[in-house]
Structures are given as structure tokens and as C-alpha cells.
Amino acid sequence: MNVFRQASAIKLxxxxxxxxxxxxxxxxxxxxxxxxxxxxDNRQLKFIVVTCGSEGAVLLESTGG
Structure with a gap:
């Protein structure tokens, strides 16, 4: 799963x-x-972005602390 490609797809x-x-x-x-x-989820600094694409639910993790 290419997290960066998915992030690009949502333009942010x-x-x-x-x-x-x-x-x-x-x-x-x-x-x-x-x-x-x-x-x-602020406890683990991650985002779950659910789009209408065939990828389904995609987990995006923060690169920051």
C-alpha cells in the first residue's frame, strides 16, 4: 500500500x-x-482516511512527534 500516493490523492x-x-x-x-x-487518534498520532476509492480504508501515520 502506497501511503504517499494516497495522501497525494487527497491533495494534502x-x-x-x-x-x-x-x-x-x-x-x-x-x-x-x-x-x-x-x-x-491523537494518542497514537495517526489518521485513518476513508475514501470512495478501491483502496478502501487507508492508514496514514504522522511523521512528526
Missing amino acids: SIEELKVVLQVPSSIAGEALFDKARVFF
Whole structure:
């Protein structure tokens, strides 16, 4: 699974997702963005982006600390 290709497909990097979604300090959250449902888990700094593509659910992990 090519995580970077999927990130490119939604036109945003992980850091950009953090900024646009304004990830809160809560444990977990959910937001709708650009026709994709984004689930984020702040405890493990990762995003699960569910798109309508054949890839299905794709896990995007933060590169930051």
C-alpha cells in the first residue's frame, strides 16, 4: 500500500491535514473533509482516511512527534 500516493490523492500531506482539521486536544475525533471521512487518534498520532476509492480504508501515520 502506497501511503504517499494516497495522501497525494487527497491533495494534502499529514501536516496539512492537522492544520486544516485543527486537530483538537481530545483523545479522538472525526471530521468530513474533501469528500473523505477522516478519523484521527491523537494518542497514537495517526489518521485513518476513508475514501470512495478501491483502496478502501487507508492508514496514514504522522511523521512528526
